[in-house]
Amino acid sequence: MAAAESYPDDLRYHREHDWARLEGDEAVFGITWFAQDALGELVHFEAPEEGATVAKDRSYAEVESVKAVSDVIAPLSGEVLEVNNAVIEAPETVNDDPYGAGWLVRVRLSDPGEVDSLLDLEAYKQHLADA
Amino acid sequence: MQTLLRTPLYERHVALGARLVPFAGWEMPVQYEGVIPEHRAVRADAGVFDVSHMGEIEVEGPRARELLQAALSNDLDRIGPGQAQYTLLTNEQGGIVDDLIVYELDPERFLLIVNAANREPDFGWLLERELPGAEVRDVSDDYALLAVQGPHALERLGLPAAPAFTFADGEIDGVRCVVNRTGYTGEEGVELLVPADEAGELWDRVMGRGVTPCGLGARDTLRLEVCYPLHGNDIGPDTDAISAGLGWVCALEKEFTGAGELRRIKAAGPEQKLVAFVMDDPGIPRQGMAITEGGEVTSGSHSPMLERGIGLGYVPAATAQPGTELTIDVRGRPRRGHVVKKPIYSREER
Numbered sequence: 465m466a467a468a469e470s471y472p473d474d475l476r477y478h479r480e481h482d483w484a485r486l487e488g489d490e491a492v493f494g495i496t497w498f499a500q501d502a503l504g505e506l507v508h509f510e511a512p513e514e515g516a517t518v519a520k521d522r523s524y525a526e527v528e529s530v531k532a533v534s535d536v537i538a539p540l541s542g543e544v545l546e547v548n549n550a551v552i553e554a555p556e557t558v559n560d561d562p563y564g565a566g567w568l569v570r571v572r573l574s575d576p577g578e579v580d581s582l583l584d585l586e587a588y589k590q591h592l593a594d595a
Numbered sequence: 596m597q598t599l600l601r602t603p604l605y606e607r608h609v610a611l612g613a614r615l616v617p618f619a620g621w622e623m624p625v626q627y628e629g630v631i632p633e634h635r636a637v638r639a640d641a642g643v644f645d646v647s648h649m650g651e652i653e654v655e656g657p658r659a660r661e662l663l664q665a666a667l668s669n670d671l672d673r674i675g676p677g678q679a680q681y682t683l684l685t686n687e688q689g690g691i692v693d694d695l696i697v698y699e700l701d702p703e704r705f706l707l708i709v710n711a712a713n714r715e716p717d718f719g720w721l722l723e724r725e726l727p728g729a730e731v732r733d734v735s736d737d738y739a740l741l742a743v744q745g746p747h748a749l750e751r752l753g754l755p756a757a758p759a760f761t762f763a764d765g766e767i768d769g770v771r772c773v774v775n776r777t778g779y780t781g782e783e784g785v786e787l788l789v790p791a792d793e794a795g796e797l798w799d800r801v802m803g804r805g806v807t808p809c810g811l812g813a814r815d816t817l818r819l820e821v822c823y824p825l826h827g828n829d830i831g832p833d834t835d836a837i838s839a840g841l842g843w844v845c846a847l848e849k850e851f852t853g854a855g856e857l858r859r860i861k862a863a864g865p866e867q868k869l870v871a872f873v874m875d876d877p878g879i880p881r882q883g884m885a886i887t888e889g890g891e892v893t894s895g896s897h898s899p900m901l902e903r904g905i906g907l908g909y910v911p912a913a914t915a916q917p918g919t920e921l922t923i924d925v926r927g928r929p930r931r932g933h934v935v936k937k938p939i940y941s942r943e944e945r
Contacts, residue, residue, distance in 0.1 A: 466629075504812075505631050507897040508879050508904075510928075526926070528879050530630040530897050531812055533926075552877075 466505075466559045469497050475563065476579060477588035478521075478539035483563065489576060491540055494567045495527065495558065498592060504529040506555035509568070511547045518542060518571060520578050525568060527558065540578050542571040602647035603739050603794040611808055619712035621648040623811050630812035634899040637780055637817055641745035641752075642809035643801050646786070647794060650714030650735040652707040652721065658728035659703055666724055667697065668836060668857075670846035676701050679760045679777060681844055684717060689835040689853035689860060693717050694826050696777055698762055708740070708786075710826045739794030743801055744784030744817075746942075751804045754785065768800040779814060781821030781938060816896050819905060820940035822871045828882055829869060829893040829907050838865035838909065840937070868915040869893070871939050874904035874932040878925040887922035887929060888914045895923075900940045904932070 475483040481499035485492045500506065510526035518524040523535035524544075548567050551557050558566035583591060599622040608615060613624035624645065626633060636642045654663055664671050669682035676699050684692040693713040698706040709717045714735055721731045743752060752767055757776050765774035773788040789797045802808065815825070824830045830839045835853075837845070837860045847858050867890060874880065880895030886908055895906035910921065919934045 504626065505629050507631075507902075508877060510878065528897070530816060530899070531625065533879070533881070 467497060467561060471497065471585055471588060472563050473585045476539065476582035476584065478537060478582060479591055480537040482537050482539045484539040484582065486579060489573050490545065491571050491573055492567045493539060493569050493571060494562055495536060497562050500559050500562050503527060503532055503534055506558050509551045509555045511552055512544050512569065514544050514547055516544045518544060536568065539582055540571065540573055541575050542573040544569050545572050546570040602645055603791050604645045604647065604798050607795065607798055608645065613810060618811055619648060621711060623648060626810040626812045627808045630816060631899045633807060633809040633813035634816050636807035637745045637782055637809060637813060638900060641743060641748040641806045642813065643806045644742040644809050644814055646742050647739035648711040649740055650709040650711060650717065651738050652709060652718055653704065653732045653734050654721065654729060655704045656729040657703055658726045659705055662724060662726050662729040663697065663705055664849065665851055666721060668845040668851055670849055671697065674699050677761055677763060679762055679775060683836055683841060683844055684720060685836065685851065685853040686832055687853050687856065689856040690832040691826065691830045691834060691836060691839065692720055692832055694824065694830060698775065712827060737791060739789050739791045741787045741797060741801060742778055742784065743787065743806055744778045744780040744782045746783060748784040751806050752801065767797060770797045770800050772797055779823055780817040816899060819894055819896055819907065820898055820900055820938065822907065822937040822939055825894055835860055837861050838867050839869045865912055867909040868912050869907055870910050870915050870934045871937045872906055872908065872921050872932045872934050873901065873939060874930060876930040878928065878930040879904040880906040880923045880925065885924040886910055887924060892923060898940065905939050
């Protein structure tokens with residue numbers, strides 16, 4: 465079942481409805497509850513290759529529902545260390561648990577200073593309210 | 596900015612939490628709970644769709660049959676009162692102005708249920724061909740239409756079985772309607788034609804019998820799995836009926852608009868054919884994507900029953916055989932699939 469609306473306060477957010485969980489010089493990326501709700505049940509995750517370079521504010525993957533396809537925007541720059549195969553196998557995992565089992569990639573950050581440009585929880589909630 | 600039209604059931608859709616989208620000039624529910632659960636409800640049990648956006652055109656008079664026989668591809672003489680027929684409104688090139696179902700109300704009165712987006716073009720097309728003794732009227736605003744579809748649809752509604760493509764007056768818990776044995780899902784079911792001001796009552800009765808509300812999203816994936824063409828995607832004024840695989844609804848032994856051209860295409864063999872395909876690689880085909888072997892995808896989506904990408908598209912006739920490998924250009928990534936015999940999904944394969 466789809467998760468209830470939530471936005472954890474330990475994440476940093478990108479305006480394109482992506483999140484990053486910082487873990488030292490690495491980060492885990494995913495899409496927010498708002499993004500998965502707008503798309504509907506996901507049926508395909510077009511993942512990047514492990515080792516691929518991702519650039520902040522640029523698309524690094526695609527997620528698709530029955531009706532729509534959406535680019536996934538990298539909140540930060542770096543190198544893909546790991547792709548969540550559970551989401552490739554069962555894309556609806558993102559709907560069920562967008563901040564936990566539905567994470568998309570783990571990235572080694574190339575410019576940790578970029579973090580300062582991301583939104584904190586309050587700023588992201590304001591962004592949602594303004595949309 | 597054009598104002599979107601709303602069906603008599605709009606407030607009920609809102610109350611059910613539907614996601615509403617613009618479709619053919621109407622504000623329509625694309626989903627309630629979700630496309631996939633709604634799709635599965637129709638395959639396993641019963642679902643109800645508000646399809647009141649569809650158009651209704653009546654043709655009446657001693658020469659109504661003559662007018663329609665000249666304008667429609669199928670042979671009206673194959674049906675009688677109480678029967679319906681899938682048919683095409685064709686242009687001089689054999690192209691498809693619309694695909695529709697014609698209902699013979701009596702020998703001098705016919706009802707055409709047409710695609711929402713084609714209501715005005717169809718009406719104009721028929722008006723231009725109006726004869727003394729055959730009056731054409733757009734009666735779309737008088738009616739609402741509810742499709743109730745699924746293996747348990749009749750049981751849920753308390754309706755007896757009846758042959759496909761017949762219709763009769765009936766009622767659901769006291770609300771009178773015309774019960775059409777037609778649909779767009781590949782399942783058993785009915786389409787209930789009801790005066791617009793009684794549509795809410797009928798919807799409430801149908802919902803009261805435990806039928807799942809379904810939106811246009813599921814309607815599209817359901818029809819795609821059983822390869823029913825969608826006008827505007829898979830067929831249109833620039834695609835002919837033979838290439839589209841709709842020769843079976845063209846009575847080429849009679850005269851109708853474009854019949855000569857269709858006979859010529861049939862005799863020569865079409866250069867392209869509308870085929871069904873299933874993806875072998877990951878990825879979902881979408882309308883407009885190029886097929887590397889030639890042609891393009893006209894409808895594509897994820898199949899909830901097959902749990903993979905499926906689609907329809909025009910390919911060169913030489914690559915139209917079931918089993919032929921196709922390569923779809925999925926946003927720059929070549930992804931393999933293969934042609935399958937229509938339909939992609941059938942009840943018998945469960």
